[in-house]
Amino acid sequence: MKIQQNKPRVVVIGGGTGLSVLLRGLKHEPIDITAIVTVADDGGSSGRLRSELHMPPPGDIRNVLVSLADTEPLLESLLQHRFVNGNGLAGHSIGNLLIAALTEISGDFVGAIEQLSHVLAVRGRVLPAANHSIVLHAEMEDGTIVSGESIIPKSGKRIKRVFIDRENVHGLQEAIDALKQADAILIGPGSLYTSILPNLLVPGIVEAIRESKAVKAYISNVMTQPGETDRYQAEDHIQAIHDHVGNSLFQHVIVNNGTVTDEVRAMYAAKGSEPVAYSEQNLMAKGYHIIADNLLIYDGFLRHDAVKLSQIIMELIGAKA
Known part of the structure; x- marks a missing residue:
């Protein structure tokens, strides 16, 4: 055999x-x-949820879950759908809100990802790199410091190096x-x-x-x-x-x-x-x-x-x- x-x-x-x-x-x-x-994401829907709910940003996680999921096209479209209107809802994607809700219910971001993975029949495992959100900083070639993942590429300056606040990470x-x-x-x-x-x-x-x-x-x-x-x-x-x-x-x-x-x-x-x-x-x-x-x-x-x-x-x- x-x-x-x-x-x-x-x-x-x-x-x-x-x-x-x-x-x-x-x-x-x-x-x-x-x-x-x-x-490290701090822009858009992810940034808002990170700031308001004190949770890691779900956007990159959502995209990876969808890419590994064994789902119907309609469900994928639903998870990626971003609200255009609505006070407080505009700009949020349904997938991000689902991860936020599961995190609040379970009290654990990693557990929330695992639960949603089961629902979506994800072929693999999706894990955040760190135990919680990280703040990304960049030192530019002119010596200035720019903070925030979403802001760094928009600074108009050439990046010399990036670094994170390592305390408690x-x-x-x-x-x-x-x-x-x-x-x-x-x-x-x-x-x-x-x-x-x-x-x-x-x-x-x-x-x-x-x-x-x-x-x-x-x-x-x-x-x-x-x-x-x-x-x-x-x-x-x-x-x-x-x-x-x-x-x-x-x-x-x-x-x-x-x-x-x-x-x-x-x-x-x-x-x-x-x-x-x-x-x-x-x-x-x-x-x-x-x-x-x-x-x-x-x-x-x-x-x-x-x-x-x-x-x-x-x-x-x-x-x-």
Whole structure:
């Protein structure tokens, strides 16, 4: 009789749309997924709930839950629906309000996420990086300090570094355990300074990544982010991670070598964004194994091809096994 092997344990760290796109592809693979999500968001509906209810911001968590959920399109639309009218309701999404309600009922944010995960038949586990909300600060190149995740990219200044108030902030134990036990750890894609680094700055997270025996990869963004990574190449993203938390966090770098059409490039250039280029020579000189492929898909927005990216990741996991 053939003995069934345990599913490979894959931990993904990030936030925002990039993480959600990746997870939509990975959830169809025969793996055990844990998504570790930032709790630094302080804008929009999340920021209001964070401030008024003294709870961690639910927005990035909601997006990840929806991307991993095995639900009907109507339910997904319902969870993502944002009220346009209503005194106090305008701007809030139903998914955020559900997480807030479950947190109030159970008295526990992590428990609320777990309960909603069961309702949505989520394929995997979703965990906040920290035990509660964190405040993100940025020191700009001119020496000024800007506070607030939602404000930093709008400052009009180049970011030198980001940091958090570490007092009473600890990495969630479940997240740390998942990293230590992982077979693969994926960092990115996502906003470098406001999604990825806030996770890595939480005490205990980087230490757990280093301790893990997993195969570790950084997934480069396909486009730069205005106000955050203007004119950055892939190696600039990686250098920023090194500068904040040190070297040797991952062995592999996954980059896009597909070409953006002139029409799409012009559309993004008008918003201050451009394709993230990379230097194979520079990355190899730093000791990284480069995995380059045409990872672009355009559906009104440029995104990673989730199916192709998932195939690359499964090959990495297979190579480790």
